[in-house]
Amino acid sequence: MNQNEIEIVRNKRLLCYEQYKSLVPKDHWNALKSTLSSDNDLRKGVEIFVAEIDRKIAGSIVLFPGKMKAYEWATDAPDYPEIRMLAVDKEWRGKGLGRALIQHCMERASKQGYKEVGLHTAEFMTSAISLYTKMNFEHMPELDFEPANDGIIVKGFRYALAE
Numbered sequence: 001m002n003q004n005e006i007e008i009v010r011n012k013r014l015l016c017y018e019q020y021k022s023l024v025p026k027d028h029w030n031a032l033k034s035t036l037s038s039d040n041d042l043r044k045g046v047e048i049f050v051a052e053i054d055r056k057i058a059g060s061i062v063l064f065p066g067k068m069k070a071y072e073w074a075t076d077a078p079d080y081p082e083i084r085m086l087a088v089d090k091e092w093r094g095k096g097l098g099r100a101l102i103q104h105c106m107e108r109a110s111k112q113g114y115k116e117v118g119l120h121t122a123e124f125m126t127s128a129i130s131l132y133t134k135m136n137f138e139h140m141p142e143l144d145f146e147p148a149n150d151g152i153i154v155k156g157f158r159y160a161l162a163e
Helices: 003-023 026-036 097-111 126-134
Strands: 047-053 056-064 082-088 116-122 154-160
Touching: 003 026, 003 047, 003 056, 003 082, 047 097, 056 097, 082 097, 097 116, 097 126, 116 126
Parallel strands: 082 116
Antiparallel strands: 047 056, 056 082, 116 154
């Protein structure tokens, strides 16, 4: 991503996640919305990747390096990178764009010497969970948590990178 594209990426990200607004309590949605548009993705070492189609951003993803807290509510930082905020425009879903963005993050993490990569996704994001499962990410129940104490579980996944 070019630095001048950050607002475009964040606005598109919010539009992509808007579909979940009616599935969660208002406070949960407001917290998610705040996270999606925070400056957390501009911290040193964090990388934002975009997929462009016809010179327009059609999707984006964020890769947090290992040993950095990727979540505001986390108490510790994992040794491996965390993939966050995958967002694909509605018109491009189901065409492999999300998979390509995730694969790019996995390749990037591998080139940086990491042995695994992780991510978290809310239980109501069923299409994301399906994609991660098809890509052989392993659900790690010990990484699950409930950030807003509202019954909504955020599930942790990890993937062992090829040596």
